[in-house]
Amino acid sequence: MSTPLLAIIGGSGLYDLPGLTDTRWETVSTPWGAPSDQIFRGRLGQAELAFLPRHGRGHRIPPSEVNYRANIAALKQLGATDVLSLSAVGSLRADLPPGSFVVVDQFIDRTTQRAGSFFGTGLVAHVSLAHPVCPRLGSHVTAALQAQGVPHVRGGTYLAIEGPQFSTLAESQLYRSWNCSVIGMTNMPEARLAREAELCYASVGMVTDFDCWHPAHDAVTVDAVIQVLLGNAQTARTLVASLAETITQDASAAACPCRHALDHALITAPDARDPAMVQRLRGVAGRVLR
Numbered sequence: 001m002s003t004p005l006l007a008i009i010g011g012s013g014l015y016d017l018p019g020l021t022d023t024r025w026e027t028v029s030t031p032w033g034a035p036s037d038q039i040f041r042g043r044l045g046q047a048e049l050a051f052l053p054r055h056g057r058g059h060r061i062p063p064s065e066v067n068y069r070a071n072i073a074a075l076k077q078l079g080a081t082d083v084l085s086l087s088a089v090g091s092l093r094a095d096l097p098p099g100s101f102v103v104v105d106q107f108i109d110r111t112t113q114r115a116g117s118f119f120g121t122g123l124v125a126h127v128s129l130a131h132p133v134c135p136r137l138g139s140h141v142t143a144a145l146q147a148q149g150v151p152h153v154r155g156g157t158y159l160a161i162e163g164p165q166f167s168t169l170a171e172s173q174l175y176r177s178w179n180c181s182v183i184g185m186t187n188m189p190e191a192r193l194a195r196e197a198e199l200c201y202a203s204v205g206m207v208t209d210f211d212c213w214h215p216a217h218d219a220v221t222v223d224a225v226i227q228v229l230l231g232n233a234q235t236a237r238t239l240v241a242s243l244a245e246t247i248t249q250d251a252s253a254a255a256c257p258c259r260h261a262l263d264h265a266l267i268t269a270p271d272a273r274d275p276a277m278v279q280r281l282r283g284v285a286g287r288v289l290r
């Protein structure tokens with residue numbers, strides 16, 4: 001069995017990953033530009049880890065300006081096999097109070113200003129997003145949360161807004177009527193791009209607030225988000241440690257359908273492909289670009 005490389009994308013409040021050995025910060029450049037920051041590499045037991053702070057150390061980059069393509073491409077270039085996103089989210093359900101963890105399994109994308117694909121003119125591809133997260137990785141995450149006794153639910157729809165402003169009351173109520181569980185600003189297009197790059201992707205939403213719809217709670221503020229997140233950060237780190245151990249023992253990973261997402265996705269005829277585009281795509285789609 002080949003050694004997996006578990007990548008963690010840390011969201012608001014998660015800018016480092018203590019407890020690793022053999023650590024270093026690596027600079028990675030990609031055909032899509034620079035990722036949000038250097039990537040922190042290290043080992044945890046048998047597992048190789050890569051950690052990328054989504055907004056950069058110090059939280060310099062707003063959700064609309066995160067270079068999602070560079071982030072995913074950089075992790076792929078380093079050899080990542082599995083990507084876990086850890087994100088602060090607002091709750092759209094009364095039974096998901098701050099402190100809950102949600103193993104997200106669906107998305108509704110209301111973002112408007114972001115590059116959402118590695119492909120384009122010169123090489124067109126259409127991957128399936130029907131099941132946008134990896135059920136195998138999601139099972140490991142859920143088992144780890146269960147073992148830690150963290151209040152969590154498996155499954156839930158993440159509503160992605162453009163931000164940076166939080167939602168209006170009418171929007172928040174609309175998203176509730178759509179049966180969404182949580183709201184955030186970053187998991188799209190990240191999940192789309194991970195699928196195109198054939199990475200197993202899972203997302204844990206760490207609930208920090210009730211957005212603005214709950215009559216008994218104040219509307220969300222950054223202060224409230226950070227206060228809850230500081231309480232959650234240690235749980236998130238323990239989750240990573242537990243996940244790092246279980247994924248090294250998963251012999252079924254190599255056959256995971258996420259890792260073959262491009263098998264039937266490319267539609268541009270080989271002789272009609274733009275060689276420059278093909279070259280640019282080698283880092284993320286090289287497996288199917290012989």
Ligand SMILES: CSC[C@H]1O[C@H](OP(=O)(O)O)[C@H](O)[C@@H]1O
Pocket residue numbers: 010011012054055063086087088089163184185186187222225
């Ligand atoms: C600080 S509250 C809003 C901010 O937090 C979430 O970030 P992330 O998903 O990276 O944890 C949300 O999406 C917004 O970017």
Ligand SMILES: Nc1ncnc2[nH]cnc12
Pocket residue numbers: 088089090091161166167183184185208209210211212220225
């Ligand atoms: N209510 C909210 N809306 C959007 N992103 C968030 N991140 C944390 N809470 C949020």
